[in-house]
Amino acid sequence: MAGNSEEYSIEKLEQKIAYTFQNRELIRQAITHSSYANERKINKIKDYERIEFLGDAVLELVSSEFLYEKHDEMPEGQLSRNRAAMVCEPSLAGCARDLELDQFILLGKGEEMTGGRSRDSIVSDVMEALIGAIYLDGGFEKAKEFIHRFVLEDLEHKAVFYDAKSLLQVEAQKSGADVHYVLTGESGPEHDKTFSVEVYQGAKLLGRGNGHNKKKAEQQAAYEALLRLQKKQGKEK
Numbered sequence: 001m002a003g004n005s006e007e008y009s010i011e012k013l014e015q016k017i018a019y020t021f022q023n024r025e026l027i028r029q030a031i032t033h034s035s036y037a038n039e040r041k042i043n044k045i046k047d048y049e050r051i052e053f054l055g056d057a058v059l060e061l062v063s064s065e066f067l068y069e070k071h072d073e074m075p076e077g078q079l080s081r082n083r084a085a086m087v088c089e090p091s092l093a094g095c096a097r098d099l100e101l102d103q104f105i106l107l108g109k110g111e112e113m114t115g116g117r118s119r120d121s122i123v124s125d126v127m128e129a130l131i132g133a134i135y136l137d138g139g140f141e142k143a144k145e146f147i148h149r150f151v152l153e154d155l156e157h158k159a160v161f162y163d164a165k166s167l168l169q170v171e172a173q174k175s176g177a178d179v180h181y182v183l184t185g186e187s188g189p190e191h192d193k194t195f196s197v198e199v200y201q202g203a204k205l206l207g208r209g210n211g212h213n214k215k216k217a218e219q220q221a222a223y224e225a226l227l228r229l230q231k232k233q234g235k236e237k
Helices: 010-017 022-029 034-039 049-070 076-086 089-098 109-113 120-138 141-152 157-163 166-171 213-237
Strands: 179-187 194-201 204-212
Touching: 010 022, 022 049, 022 120, 034 109, 049 076, 049 120, 049 141, 089 120, 089 141, 109 157, 120 141, 166 179, 166 213, 179 213, 194 213
Parallel strands: none
Antiparallel strands: 179 194, 194 204
């Protein structure tokens, strides 16, 4: 299991998140899925579900404060929509994968075999649990530092990435032609497949992408296409 190897030890995770825990049990709980805890009933281990509840609340407060201070003229409805986009499941899972947090999760054998490590719902929950663990261990300011550095940093780039398909559609419609996606290949075992996708406008290839499901591959392809369009528009100016 990835979480048990030396490469993905607690010490390595602490290095990645730039925070050393006073209470190591908290970080261990934050990365422990219920399937792993249930398999070890003799030495009952706490899973991340309760601590994730706390981390979710801390994340909502910090992201709300961030938006409130950055956009002093933005109305409440827009602030709520922006916050929802910032801390949505795919966005959080993406932030977690930037840290390779998915590789540190302690999963039961069954959950591991069915692809739990690549599931956004699990990876994003562990990200919130980690925030909760830092809050309990080091206080609000330490949790806030972590959120600003690993969730809110480079926010515009992340927003473009996670909304790439709809943004590309808007750009394409300016020239009067929709885009379409073509699945070009699949590789890997059944529980951990990688899909390859190309996005076209008419017969013109705009971008390519890969992902653990078709939606993510399309998202990556759309993002590549947007980057190409931005580069092209920059040269034309």
